[in-house]
Amino acid sequence: MSSLKTCVVTGAAGFIGSHLVDRLLALDFRVIGLDNMVLGRKANLKQALGSKNFVFREVDVNHVKLALEFVESELHGKPADTMWHMAANSDIQAGSRDPDVDLNLTFLTTYNSLRIAQTLNIPQFAFASTSAIYGELDQVLTEDTGPLFPISSYGAMKLASEGVVSAALERFLKRVWIFRFPNVVGGRATHGAIYDFIRKLRENPRELEVLGDGSQEKPYLHVAELIDAMLALFERARDRLNYYNIAPDGTATTVKYIAEAVVRAVSPRAEIRYTGGSKGWVGDVPRFRYSISKTKKAGWKPKLTSNEAVDRAIHENIDQ
Numbered sequence: 001m002s003s004l005k006t007c008v009v010t011g012a013a014g015f016i017g018s019h020l021v022d023r024l025l026a027l028d029f030r031v032i033g034l035d036n037m038v039l040g041r042k043a044n045l046k047q048a049l050g051s052k053n054f055v056f057r058e059v060d061v062n063h064v065k066l067a068l069e070f071v072e073s074e075l076h077g078k079p080a081d082t083m084w085h086m087a088a089n090s091d092i093q094a095g096s097r098d099p100d101v102d103l104n105l106t107f108l109t110t111y112n113s114l115r116i117a118q119t120l121n122i123p124q125f126a127f128a129s130t131s132a133i134y135g136e137l138d139q140v141l142t143e144d145t146g147p148l149f150p151i152s153s154y155g156a157m158k159l160a161s162e163g164v165v166s167a168a169l170e171r172f173l174k175r176v177w178i179f180r181f182p183n184v185v186g187g188r189a190t191h192g193a194i195y196d197f198i199r200k201l202r203e204n205p206r207e208l209e210v211l212g213d214g215s216q217e218k219p220y221l222h223v224a225e226l227i228d229a230m231l232a233l234f235e236r237a238r239d240r241l242n243y244y245n246i247a248p249d250g251t252a253t254t255v256k257y258i259a260e261a262v263v264r265a266v267s268p269r270a271e272i273r274y275t276g277g278s279k280g281w282v283g284d285v286p287r288f289r290y291s292i293s294k295t296k297k298a299g300w301k302p303k304l305t306s307n308e309a310v311d312r313a314i315h316e317n318i319d320q
Helices: 015-026 064-075 092-097 100-119 153-171 193-203 223-236 255-266 293-297 306-319
Strands: 006-010 030-035 054-058 082-085 124-130 175-181 183-185 207-210 220-222 241-245 271-274
Touching (some): 015 082, 030 064, 082 100, 092 153, 100 124, 100 153, 153 175, 153 241, 183 306, 193 306, 220 306, 241 293, 255 271
Parallel strands (some): 030 054, 082 124, 124 175, 175 241, 183 220
């Protein structure tokens, strides 16, 4: 039996979760991965599945008995170091159409992952949260901005999840990290503007429909830098409750920029047609600005601007 530290990763076959798995394995962790495969893809784990230090099963953490039995069987009586909870509905539009999606896939996955962590005495919990918890605020968002009134079911369920995570810290956890993501882009994506624009242009190379007026502007972070940030904070931030905004440093990208860049790369003669309005859909926060001063103080800062992350991600999504 390996003496390596063991991590449990939920959402292990997803966009962000699979990148995290690869990096944890590269850092010589043993990784137990599980995913319900709603958005996860087995192909995302191609590299990880070749490692003797990785085990994976398609199982929903909301099926607590099955998930618990799997993880416990792979621990072989030894404790896991950390649970990395990446499982969630990451398609905000889907949650806007049907709020049960986020109740089940965003909140209850968190609640039940914590049940599993408590049963197995896993002392540390790292949680993928989001800028959507802040709602629509015309100010630079710091970690202590409030009061918080999310405008999407996704943001509401992530905020509720932060609440049950902090309550679990009082009950049984020894340390928690809450990472508040911006818009994350890169290879293995399953949703988002870049992914959607490429798909639309492949279906109709003559025209790209863009929801809203194109002026929506948000910070975009490449997934490789997100993983860098999470692992740096995991190593360096050692309070009982650690919560951080992660984003590019002071830069953002408009939807218009993304649409034009995707058109140039995929179908240069396509016409861009904007549907109009300041929001792309119900629950869309059209623009936000993040402060990452706290994250930089902890020792991490990004290398790419928001536009550079988008440009890199476009080519990765075209090639996938």
